[in-house]
Amino acid sequence: MTIALDIQAVSKRFGALTALDQVSLSVEAGEFFALLGPNGAGKTTLISCMAGLSRPDSGHIRVMGHDVQHDYRAARRALGVVPQELVFDPFFTVRESLVFQSGYFGLKHNDNWIDEILHKLGLTSKANANMRALSGGMKRRVMVAQALVHRPPVIVLDEPTAGVDVELRQSLWVFIQELNRAGHTIVLTTHYLEEAETLCNRIAMLKAGRVIALEDKATLLGQGSARRDIMLRLDPPGLPPALEPLLLRREGSKVWLRLADIDQLGGVLAQVQAAGARVRDFEVVELDLEQVFVARMQGKEA
Numbered sequence: 001m002t003i004a005l006d007i008q009a010v011s012k013r014f015g016a017l018t019a020l021d022q023v024s025l026s027v028e029a030g031e032f033f034a035l036l037g038p039n040g041a042g043k044t045t046l047i048s049c050m051a052g053l054s055r056p057d058s059g060h061i062r063v064m065g066h067d068v069q070h071d072y073r074a075a076r077r078a079l080g081v082v083p084q085e086l087v088f089d090p091f092f093t094v095r096e097s098l099v100f101q102s103g104y105f106g107l108k109h110n111d112n113w114i115d116e117i118l119h120k121l122g123l124t125s126k127a128n129a130n131m132r133a134l135s136g137g138m139k140r141r142v143m144v145a146q147a148l149v150h151r152p153p154v155i156v157l158d159e160p161t162a163g164v165d166v167e168l169r170q171s172l173w174v175f176i177q178e179l180n181r182a183g184h185t186i187v188l189t190t191h192y193l194e195e196a197e198t199l200c201n202r203i204a205m206l207k208a209g210r211v212i213a214l215e216d217k218a219t220l221l222g223q224g225s226a227r228r229d230i231m232l233r234l235d236p237p238g239l240p241p242a243l244e245p246l247l248l249r250r251e252g253s254k255v256w257l258r259l260a261d262i263d264q265l266g267g268v269l270a271q272v273q274a275a276g277a278r279v280r281d282f283e284v285v286e287l288d289l290e291q292v293f294v295a296r297m298q299g300k301e302a
């Protein structure tokens with residue numbers, strides 16, 4: 001097992017503000033990992049520390065075994081970061097930007113790979129356009145291309161799909177999944193939780209600089225556990241008192257109940273029947289990442 005990204009007890013303060021508070025997590029090579037958290041949680045600060053752009057006050061970070069401070073060049077080579085902000089030289093064409101970026105990593109003959117990235121990101125027709133003439137979405141594609149120019153084994157994407165159209169989102173994810181299948185480790189931050197749910201296999205949630213969840217997606221979503229939330233629409237409305245302890249919420253004639261084990265279902269239905277009510281509608285409620293996220297941010301279980 002190779003650890004692609006090893007973050008140990010990283011703290012970072014800006015004056016009185018603690019942006020990162022003893023953050024520890026590690027990502028195995030080949031994982032598709034999501035780093036989630038509300039605005040200001042510390043995601044970008046952590047990414048800046050990974051990229052060596054910001055120095056933690058304490059703790060250490062290794063990328064493919066290379067310490068980002070003591071072995072900066074090797075660590076930087078192992079990492080491709082797609083930044084949240086659009087940073088580019090307005091006087092370069094798209095291709096020139098990529099050639100320049102290759103040079104930064106000491107790569108001289110990189111044209112075939114540059115052509116491939118341009119193609120995969122739908123940028124071929126813009127290769128000779130000036131950066132300043134591109135639309136925001138096109139510039140974002142170039143940010144992705146720049147991060148990939150040196151074929152880094154670890155790719156970190158900081159909200160890569162913020163403000164991009166549906167078509168790019170889809171083609172970007174196809175490409176990133178291809179890179180993941182080819183063995184690249186992917187770390188993604190996004191506010192589109194359904195993206196994280198679809199793409200990632202492990203998820204960390206940050207809140208106010210602390211890791212508050214670090215789990216497999218399936219575990220986080222309660223898959224594999226016997227616990228189930230169900231919805232019943234009862235006629236007449238009203239829950240038998242014996243079932244009140246299971247009640248999560250009610251809305252009109254609908255009630256949502258939490259069963260510690262799906263085996264309780266038979267007993268619940270029997271009690272409803274014994275109370276003279278009929279079940280008009282029934283649903284097993286699947287958790288989604290958004291519900292889990294909101295609950296965890298409020299300090300509750302979903």
Ligand SMILES: Nc1ncnc2c1ncn2[C@@H]1O[C@H](COP(=O)(O)OP(=O)(O)OP(=O)(O)O)[C@@H](O)[C@H]1O
Nearest residue numbers: 014017019037038039040041042043044045046084
């Ligand atoms: N250079 C800085 N100087 C002072 N405070 C900073 C600096 N950079 C970040 N912060 C603060 O650190 C905290 C974490 O910010 P960060 O950008 O890492 O959050 P984030 O999780 O990436 O948020 P978002 O989802 O909005 O991108 C915020 O309160 C932010 O205001």
